[in-house]
Amino acid sequence: MRARAALASAAVLLLLAGGCAGAMYKVGDLDAWGVPPPSKPDVYKSWAKSVHFALGDSIWFLYPPSQDSVLQVTPEAFAACDLANPVLKLADGNSVFNLTTPGRAYYTSGAPGHCRKGQKLWVDVPMANGTYLQPSASDLAALAPTPAAEAPEGFLQASAPAGAHPSAAELRAVAGAGSVVAAVALALLL
Numbered sequence: 001m002r003a004r005a006a007l008a009s010a011a012v013l014l015l016l017a018g019g020c021a022g023a024m025y026k027v028g029d030l031d032a033w034g035v036p037p038p039s040k041p042d043v044y045k046s047w048a049k050s051v052h053f054a055l056g057d058s059i060w061f062l063y064p065p066s067q068d069s070v071l072q073v074t075p076e077a078f079a080a081c082d083l084a085n086p087v088l089k090l091a092d093g094n095s096v097f098n099l100t101t102p103g104r105a106y107y108t109s110g111a112p113g114h115c116r117k118g119q120k121l122w123v124d125v126p127m128a129n130g131t132y133l134q135p136s137a138s139d140l141a142a143l144a145p146t147p148a149a150e151a152p153e154g155f156l157q158a159s160a161p162a163g164a165h166p167s168a169a170e171l172r173a174v175a176g177a178g179s180v181v182a183a184v185a186l187a188l189l190l
């Protein structure tokens with residue numbers, strides 16, 4: 001544990017160039033930027049929570065440039081994994097994004113399919129005095145769970161009243177129907 005913590009803090013580099021101090025944090029610490037492994041599905045969420053960013057800090061993504069890239073995206077594009085019109089795209093394998101705007105900043109992999117496999121993260125950047133902005137309406141919408149939208153149309157309404165969690169019997173019924181997609185969507189609701 002001690003060695004790991006030491007290595008993790010070594011991933012924080014202080015930039016003191018030009019009298020402008022800002023910390024640089026390596027995204028994922030010891031993990032390179034990639035699709036989260038099954039053992040760590042929330043690796044980017046945990047990482048972002050572990051860091052208290054300040055305005056002017058930077059985040060650094062390290063990955064094989066032939067296999068991946070990083071897109072900064074809008075909250076809407078983040079929620080939909082829409083890679084079409086990024087705010088900023090870096091693909092050199094060694095990408096630094098500067099946190100120069102207070103608010104929530106959203107990033108995703110630019111490799112096809114990776115966003116939907118969880119290779120995405122958001123960070124909260126406070127104002128210069130350390131105060132955080134309230135999440136905007138699009139921030140709240142971006143992080144709202146959307147499993148119902150992915151279930152077959154009419155399926156959830158048929159088996160559960162709005163807002164209710166499906167019962168075990170309903171889950172068994174779903175499993176019996178052999179619909180893996182619907183079962184996953186219901187599991188996300190629980």
Ligand SMILES: *[C@@H]1O[C@H](CO)[C@@H](O)[C@H](O)[C@H]1NC(C)=O
Nearest residue numbers: 058088090095096097098099
């Ligand atoms: C981040 O800031 C550094 C130092 O000012 C600059 O060289 C670099 O181009 C900036 N990166 C981006 C992606 O804007």
Ligand SMILES: *[C@@H]1O[C@H](CO)[C@@H](O)[C@H](O)[C@H]1NC(C)=O
Nearest residue numbers: 126127128129130131132133
């Ligand atoms: C920080 O700055 C913002 C915007 O200038 C201001 O609204 C807020 O009250 C400040 N907070 C503190 C704790 O000074």
